[in-house]
Amino acid sequence: MDEIITLDYGSGGKKTSRLIEQYILPGFSNPALDVLGDGALIPGSGTLAFSTDSFVVDPLFFPGGDIGKLAICGTVNDIAMCGAEPKFLSCALIIEEGLPMQTLERVLQSMHDAAKKAGVQIVTGDTKVVDRGRGDKLYINTAGIGYQKHALAGLAAVRPGDAVLVSGTVGDHGTGVMLARSGMMEGEIRSDCAALNGLAEAMLSCGAAVRILRDPTRGGLATTLNEFTEGQNFGIELEEDAVPVRPEVRSACDLLGLEPIYCANEGKLVCICAKEDAARLLETMKQVPEGQNAAVIGRVTEDAAGRVVMRTALGGRRILQKLAGAQLPRIC
Amino acid sequence: MRSDETCRKLLEAIADLPLGETQIMEVCGTHTMAIAEAGIRSLLPKQIRLISGPGCPVCVTPPEDIDAVLELAMEPDVVLTSYGDMLRVPGSRRGDSLMRRRALGADVRIVYSPVDAVEIAAQEPEKQVVFLGVGFETTAPGTAAALLTAKERGLKNFTVLSLLKSVEPALRALMATEDFAVSGFLCPGHVATIIGEAGFRFLPEEYRMPGVISGFETEEILTAVYLLLRQIADGTPTIQNAYPRAVRPEGNILAKQMLQRAFTLQRANWRGLGEIPQSGFALREELSDYDAAKRFRIHPGQAVLQNGCRCGEVITGKLRPRQCPLFERVCTPEDPVGPCMVSSEGACAAAYKYQEI
């Protein structure tokens, strides 16, 4: 087999068949996929959750994960945040001509491992190859289907006094990737990339009144909380000191000119729940590996409607904005 | 990091000072941000007004200079290297920025250090690498050192476009403006690292203006504010160093020598303050091979702003960010009219991001 992906692999002809048969099928074999139809026929009824995400991360491999793991976990998490059990994924690859086969194999292996761990199957997919220079190494799109298990009432059910919780330390992924991109020497920032369906299931089964779940990806915790309050008749007050941040993430953010609460997370969720259930929910979360550093970080308020307010250590209060654009590192 | 307890005590001590309406000014973009982030203004007594001055090196760059940078970025084979701060700053045309030019095909790359830019030049000999030098005395010595490294390595494709400026002439120009009603300066800690306590002595000696050199942690800033207000209350102007761990009386000799070696101070144009003689760090004649202004024949004209931008008044402390009619209504970080709203050290950006409630 050739060592690099050439345009022929995207032609739809023999080379494409070989790519699928030798590299993709073996790792992902399942009844739906093995048929190799245009689409997959899967069992199901009731309310479905359906989500899609595309992954264009650079570099492809970073401490704690890679584009493949991200592609699986990202879509699994979106489904899980809906209160649904993720089951079936599609996967589309857009490969730049010249990508070493070894790189593709590594990514596929990673996707296989992540899918197995999350308990999901890839049942349909597509592969395209674009000319060298027309795609940045590899882009992946995944779409996912899950079956609704818990009906989340959503923002309509949020009340002043409700607790705001986060499942662990924030800013790990964004900082880790920026560090890997910056060309600085080794640092120990691992992406937190992880599937959260197990955690979500535990949280939604413990009897706590959970209003909403969301995973704070691009834009970080601050942006996600703003998405909750925007246009609503409640606000959120956040305790600056209560937000868990790894010391090395803080240190890397200082070096890079970033802020942890605006950095992406790929293995964390934010949750609003009834005040009286916060303690129980927290306990439940801490029993699950992905929730071991869970914390209550704030509360829903009647005042400052539509806003997110941060209470600083000195007792000052300030408004926390959404992230305006891509986070550019500060130096000067 | 000291305790909140000390901060509370400092605030009490400040409140106890016998002062009426008093204005003090900080002249450091990093202070602007740190003060806003810690919500210090809302913690000070009502009669003490803390104003932001020309502390953001990006914001004091006039629009025509930014326009010149944007044009340079489009030149074939030019790799425009810059600190991240500059990417979204508009020139005289709203929406036109390095970020936009990059989307139009300019090779614009963010670097963390001028040394990174020299590295790019070494690795890509077919490109013309230009490093955009923006900053004050804290940044200038490093820029000079990187430039000399490029020279040592015999690189022919590396130049610096210096927009670097000196703080002292700006303070003098500020104090000469009509109705300048500031009673003391919070002095920039890292500029002071370079120029020392000595670098600010002209303030009390020539202007009877007190100054306290301040660090950047909340407690350090509150300490400096207290000491400054004490001086004002006592009427004993002097320079106090409240950042001794990083600032020596004489500053950093090696860094100052580097400045001498690489630069001369020329007349420079400042947004809000106009032309100030001997205020811009320009490359010495013998380094003109590394001067992007010479290599690319850059002669910024005079840009006329049509968009109602009032950054010049914000920079000189004449207008507070929220007093600008464009603030938030028209001018936002996503779609700025001027640099103050989008520079990472701009007064408007700080006010917008850290709105007190």
Place this chain on the structure above:
Amino acid sequence: MCLAVPLKLVEINGKDAVGEALGMRRSVRVDFIPDPKIGDYVMVHAGFAIERLPEEQAMDDLETWEELQHALG
């Protein structure tokens, strides 16, 4: 006037050094530090060490600090 971070020098090679903080390592130029030593703490701005830092807080030695202590009681 600019963001600077304290780093500890862990390698020195002429003007080029490596600074470290909490496991993060970054190349640092030490042109402006007279006689830099491994273990020195320096304040780094845009890739250059602009001053050496004392390990302990130097505040306590200062007149200014005494005055402050007095004022705060």
